[in-house]
Amino acid sequence: MSDIANKILFLPERASTFAERVDVLHYFVVGTTMVMSAGVGLAALFFFFRFRRRVPNQTTEYVVPDLKTEFLFVSVPLVFFLVWFAIGFRDFTWVTTPPKDAMDVYVMGKQWMWKFAYPEGPNGVNVLHVPANRPVRLLITSRDVLHSFYVPAFRIKMDALPGRYTQVWFEATKPGTYQVLCTEYCGLSHSKMLAEVVVLAPEDFEEWLKEQQRGRLQGRQDALADTSLVPPVARMAEQGEKLTATQGCLKCHTVDGAPHVGPTFLGMYDRQEKLADGQTIRVDEAYITQSMMDPGAHLVVGYQNVMPTYQGKLQGPETAAIVEYIKTLRTANVREVSSEGPAYDPIQ
Amino acid sequence: MTPSSSPTAEGVLPGHDDAGGHDGHHHHPNYLVDGTTVKSWLLTIDHKRIGLMFLASVLFFFLIGGVFALAVRVELLTPGPTVMDAMTYNRAFTLHGLIMIFLFMIPAIPAAFGNFMLPLMLGAKDVAFPRLNLASFYIYVTGALLMIWGMLNGGLDTGWTFYTPYSTHTTTTVAPVLFGAFVIGFSSIATGLNFIVTVHTMRAPGITWFKLPLFVWAIYATSCIQVLATPVIGLLTLLVVGENLFSFGLFDPARGGDPVLFQHLFWFYSHPAVYIMVLPAFGVMSEVVAAFSRKNIFGYRAVAYSSLGIAFVGFFAWGHHMFVSGQSTFDAGIFGVLTMLVGVFTAIKVFNWVGTVYKGAVDFRTPFAYFCGFLFFTVFGGMTGIAVGTVSLDMPWHDTYFVVAHFHFIMVGATLMAFLAAFHYWFPKMFGRMYHEGWGLVSAALIILGFNATFIPQFLLGNYGMPRRYYEYPARFQALNVASTAGATLLAFGFVIVAIYLTYALFYGRASGKNPWRSKGYEWLSESPPPTHNFVGPQPTFPEEPHYYVAPKKDEVKDV
Numbered sequence: 053m054s055d056i057a058n059k060i061l062f063l064p065e066r067a068s069t070f071a072e073r074v075d076v077l078h079y080f081v082v083g084t085t086m087v088m089s090a091g092v093g094l095a096a097l098f099f100f101f102r103f104r105r106r107v108p109n110q111t112t113e114y115v116v117p118d119l120k121t122e123f124l125f126v127s128v129p130l131v132f133f134l135v136w137f138a139i140g141f142r143d144f145t146w147v148t149t150p151p152k153d154a155m156d157v158y159v160m161g162k163q164w165m166w167k168f169a170y171p172e173g174p175n176g177v178n179v180l181h182v183p184a185n186r187p188v189r190l191l192i193t194s195r196d197v198l199h200s201f202y203v204p205a206f207r208i209k210m211d212a213l214p215g216r217y218t219q220v221w222f223e224a225t226k227p228g229t230y231q232v233l234c235t236e237y238c239g240l241s242h243s244k245m246l247a248e249v250v251v252l253a254p255e256d257f258e259e260w261l262k263e264q265q266r267g268r269l270q271g272r273q274d275a276l277a278d279t280s281l282v283p284p285v286a287r288m289a290e291q292g293e294k295l296t297a298t299q300g301c302l303k304c305h306t307v308d309g310a311p312h313v314g315p316t317f318l319g320m321y322d323r324q325e326k327l328a329d330g331q332t333i334r335v336d337e338a339y340i341t342q343s344m345m346d347p348g349a350h351l352v353v354g355y356q357n358v359m360p361t362y363q364g365k366l367q368g369p370e371t372a373a374i375v376e377y378i379k380t381l382r383t384a385n386v387r388e389v390s391s392e393g394p395a396y397d398p399i400q
Numbered sequence: 401m402t403p404s405s406s407p408t409a410e411g412v413l414p415g416h417d418d419a420g421g422h423d424g425h426h427h428h429p430n431y432l433v434d435g436t437t438v439k440s441w442l443l444t445i446d447h448k449r450i451g452l453m454f455l456a457s458v459l460f461f462f463l464i465g466g467v468f469a470l471a472v473r474v475e476l477l478t479p480g481p482t483v484m485d486a487m488t489y490n491r492a493f494t495l496h497g498l499i500m501i502f503l504f505m506i507p508a509i510p511a512a513f514g515n516f517m518l519p520l521m522l523g524a525k526d527v528a529f530p531r532l533n534l535a536s537f538y539i540y541v542t543g544a545l546l547m548i549w550g551m552l553n554g555g556l557d558t559g560w561t562f563y564t565p566y567s568t569h570t571t572t573t574v575a576p577v578l579f580g581a582f583v584i585g586f587s588s589i590a591t592g593l594n595f596i597v598t599v600h601t602m603r604a605p606g607i608t609w610f611k612l613p614l615f616v617w618a619i620y621a622t623s624c625i626q627v628l629a630t631p632v633i634g635l636l637t638l639l640v641v642g643e644n645l646f647s648f649g650l651f652d653p654a655r656g657g658d659p660v661l662f663q664h665l666f667w668f669y670s671h672p673a674v675y676i677m678v679l680p681a682f683g684v685m686s687e688v689v690a691a692f693s694r695k696n697i698f699g700y701r702a703v704a705y706s707s708l709g710i711a712f713v714g715f716f717a718w719g720h721h722m723f724v725s726g727q728s729t730f731d732a733g734i735f736g737v738l739t740m741l742v743g744v745f746t747a748i749k750v751f752n753w754v755g756t757v758y759k760g761a762v763d764f765r766t767p768f769a770y771f772c773g774f775l776f777f778t779v780f781g782g783m784t785g786i787a788v789g790t791v792s793l794d795m796p797w798h799d800t801y802f803v804v805a806h807f808h809f810i811m812v813g814a815t816l817m818a819f820l821a822a823f824h825y826w827f828p829k830m831f832g833r834m835y836h837e838g839w840g841l842v843s844a845a846l847i848i849l850g851f852n853a854t855f856i857p858q859f860l861l862g863n864y865g866m867p868r869r870y871y872e873y874p875a876r877f878q879a880l881n882v883a884s885t886a887g888a889t890l891l892a893f894g895f896v897i898v899a900i901y902l903t904y905a906l907f908y909g910r911a912s913g914k915n916p917w918r919s920k921g922y923e924w925l926s927e928s929p930p931p932t933h934n935f936v937g938p939q940p941t942f943p944e945e946p947h948y949y950v951a952p953k954k955d956e957v958k959d960v
């Protein structure tokens with residue numbers, strides 16, 4: 053049934069848990085739209101024929117609606133629209149709030165390619181490997197102009213903004229290869245900014261990860277054996293560790309729990325931070341990124357607004373690396389168990 | 401050549417014929433012949449001549465925009481390169497969008513037909529500030545020339561939305577075009593102000609607020625939006641020009657700026673701008689449906705108030721263009737709900753238009769045919785707008801062809817239908833001549849068909865996942881693209897027919913007489929074409945509601 057509907061409506065195959073939710077509402081909304089347009093059209097047509105002009109100067113009755121009619125005109129559409137909104141908003145909240153146990157992947161748009169990086173693993177261009185039946189959270193940024201990450205089969209899309217992270221998540225339901233398109237105009241080769249998501253069965257994904265790991269270790273040993281100066285591909289967190297030193301972060305932040313000019317990095321990730329304006333905020337990727345780019349935006353209580361901005365000094369991947377490094381500095385009280393429901397605050 | 405339905409009026413100057421049955425006012429020449437030098441046109445302060453000059457200009461730009469539309473459609477016939485390279489394509493869709501929006505749709509109905517009809521509908525001699533009116537035309541021309549100069553010298557490839565940081569980094573010539581848009585904004589504001597003051601101060605005795613023709617209500621609501629929203633895009637374009645030329649860094653994250661701020665400012669104008677385009681269309685259609693079904697408007701007050709309602713909530717819905725821009729989920733919810741309200745106001749109008757036909761006396765003429773097309777485009781286009789306003793559904797649809805189809809249905813479909821209906825309905829009023837009804841109906845059918853054939857495949861393309869602004873596309877999208885291009889050809893063909901028979905009618909059309917539709921709209925009380933100061937003799941008074949087609953009581957004698 054819904055397969056036929058999908059054919060008629062030209063909907064691509066459905067390959068994520070969100071796609072199922074979206075399509076149900078889609079049928080409801082598009083169905084009502086067609087019934088309504090046909091209804092109005094047919095009513096009008098009927099009136100045209102029923103009330104044809106018979107003599108040139110024909111006069112007509114003075115007809116005005118009573119209050120009840122006008123009330124119906126307003127309330128019937130309003131009820132429909134609000135129901136759509138309610139369902140749509142529920143699903144939207146769901147897809148913008150990743151579950152706690154989601155696997156993270158960094159996505160970076162760049163004219164005109166997509167780069168993917170796994171915190172623990174390999175980097176890649178234009179091919180994203182993910183396991184099926186496991187939530188995957190995408191942390192999306194851009195290196196130059198706006199892009200938008202779109203996977204029709206998953207029904208998800210999220211803009212990539214330079215200097216910021218946005219997030220969206222999905223759970224792929226069946227192994228296969230799905231197209232990624234860029235939907236925010238980004239210049240000359242915008243329409244060639246394609247990539248693919250390869251969804252693997254969970255075992256195959258583990259296998260693939262190991263393969264990549266091996267390749268990387270191999271590469272590293274080769275590099276060590278080889279006395280050439282090619283640096284090994286470091287893990288993101290390792291890169292981040294170096295960057296915090298070279299970029300001067302450690303002049304003001306410690307990694308051992310001691311507060312200094314700024315808050316310590318130790319245990320910072322996922323902490324509830326009290327802000328100078330009395331609010332609290334959960335430290336997540338978005339907050340850390342924002343604190344690098346616009347340090348004054350959310351000042352932690354007790355600290356001065358003295359940190360310089362790193363806007364323009366750090367590239368997207370460097371920011372991601374620092375975030376990953378900070379994530380590794382967790383203290384014991386950070387939960388590692390998977391949760392039942394969403395736990396991240398939506399970005400910003 | 402198209403045959404005129406009656407060859408009799410050959411050579412008769414409009415205004416010099418008395419087919420309307422009134423004693424002709426031979427010593428009050430109509431506005432078309434009162435002064436025939438080029439100067440008398442270019443320096444005129446007669447709102448009707450200014451309206452015609454606007455009309456000629458917007459038609460010219462519609463032609464150019466249409467040529468670019470066809471170029472875009474032809475390029476998309478095949479998945480790979482077809483007739484142009486990527487850069488040319490990116491410029492072509494940008495120019496198409498820019499010209500159609502800023503130079504055609506925004507001024508089309510208010511500046512051309514609004515200028516012409518508003519004073520007539522108010523029983524006024526002219527608009528409140530005739531010289532400002534003329535200035536507004538030249539500001540528009542100046543802005544248009546600037547834009548075109550920029551497009552010819554470098555061209556730009558940002559899309560009409562100019563999203564930063566792309567628009568501040570691209571090597572194409574953004575600055576003059578944006579500056580042109582800035583200048584045109586002043587024209588929009590001046591016209592809007594002029595209309596607001598005119599409606600407030602120049603209504604003839606008897607025309608109370610609730611006796612205003614609905615076209616006037618619509619233009620009034622539109623003018624309010626123009627005056628309030630246009631300054632925002634004005635400032636924004638200046639800021640982007642500054643960013644582009646002097647690297648301000650307001651919207652560029654590499655300099656500490658925020659690209660999303662640009663989007664907020666942009667849509668704060670451009671969302672209401674959609675209503676600048678469709679509200680006048682709604683106004684025209686209220687007039688047309690009443691005139692051709694000879695009925696009072698079913699829920700006059702509801703239709704009038706809903707224009708104001710749309711104008712008002714239209715200001716608070718801009719965020720629905722940004723559901724996936726990193727905006728918070730909470731914001732998305734707020735903008736989502738507000739978007740639904742716009743839909744409700746539009747629904748009121750639709751139901752009342754259909755209600756107007758109920759118990760009417762329908763004469764199915766060309767303008768009425770456009771009304772039918774309009775109803776369909778408005779309902780389908782409007783409802784798909786609600787659909788994309790449904791946040792979870794917008795996630796897959798955003799920036800795909802579904803959105804392109806949606807906004808063409810509502811903005812272009814509705815506006816174009818109204819523009820053509822207005823043109824046909826008021827053609828005899830403006831020129832005193834009739835066009836050929838048969839060709840009118842045939843081309844209306846072609847245009848409505850062609851429009852559907854162009855954009856229905858685009859809805860499906862969007863469902864299928866094709867992003868907008870794509871020069872090349874995966875092969876699976878081809879069939880629907882070919883269908884759309886075929887539809888566009890049909891559509892273009894329809895326009896060519898209209899252009900031919902209307903041009904013919906302009907010179908050789910049968911004299912129409914004063915009021916060929918026997919309409920009770922106030923504008924028909926003056927001669928067709930009207931004399932220079934609209935009404936001859938003492939100031940007219942307007943005892944009845946507009947569109948009051950009720951049988952007169954026995955003792956009152958009425959002429960129609």
Ligand code: HEM
Nearest residue numbers: 469472473493494497500505559560812868869870888891
């Ligand atoms: C023959 C009729 C038309 C055809 C075939 C046509 C085709 C198209 C196409 C294919 C696009 C998408 C370009 C892209 O995003 O890659 C487009 C965009 C657009 N069209 Fe049209 N169009 C037509 C008429 C109009 C009219 C009459 C208007 C306005 C009065 C209009 C306004 C726009 C606007 C504003 C855009 C967005 C431009 C952008 O994406 O930057 N179009 N049109």
Ligand SMILES: [Cu+2]
Nearest residue numbers: 199234236238
């Ligand atoms: Cu892109």
